[in-house]
């Protein structure tokens with residue numbers, strides 16, 4: 001990967017960004033890669049030496065890494081920090097680096113540190129639940145210790161005092177969020193499903209055939225909506241999830257229904273392989 005520095009940020013930040021400390025160890029797949037879109041993973045493998053990323057865009061990742069260092073350095077005695085656990089399953093070597101394992105007499109509390117937005121803390125994040133449940137699966141399988149609790153320790157990078165009091169808004173810039181525990185059968189079934197998807201993508205890449213598409217969830221795509229507007233108006237009178245509902249609302253008036261296609265935020269703003277992605281080109285009519 002080529003790290004650029006368009007805004008002339010200090011060299012120490014550039015060096016830190018180049019050495020983000022990430023490694024999947026000796027495993028052939030990590031939990032974070034497993035949870036990623038197989039299409040992105042394959043495009044990253046194929047184009048790794050051509051991918052450009054500006055250090056300014058990696059700033060929140062750098063911030064997250066520094067928070068991990070701080071948590072590790074100050075961890076109490078019964079907390080194991082940043083341990084990478086390996087296992088062999090369905091022909092794969094799988095690993096996961098767990099931020100924090102707090103070992104108590106009746107089980108282990110697993111925590112993952114996230115530097116994130118207030119919006120993320122206020123809304124469901126299925127990926128957090130998946131990641132922590134796969135870590136729990138690794139701990140119970142390899143260490144034979146029961147996991148009793150899963151939690152996210154969120155550092156809220158855009159927290160604002162003036163928003164406190166609004167419904168659901170976190171009262172402090174850090175929050176501990178309990179994560180739903182799955183049964184061991186659910187964890188194992190989900191692990192098998194993800195491995196199959198990545199195995200299929202490996203085969204497609206090897207054969208040079210088209211990769212399966214990213215799902216709307218993987219693209220961070222917002223829903224399509226339908227706005228009812230005054231003719232030549234700028235603001236919507238109302239916005240509906242379906243065309244039928246919008247047409248019913250507009251019926252008998254001179255108002256018009258305007259389709260607002262969902263926006264694939266990851267593709268447009270965050271995906272570092274978008275310029276190599278045929279799906280992105282097709283969906284945006286790029287030649």
Ligand code: SF4
Pocket residue numbers: 037039040043214218219264266267268271272273274277278279280
């Ligand atoms: S650009 Fe969008 S569709 Fe293509 S790999 Fe990235 S997230 Fe997936």
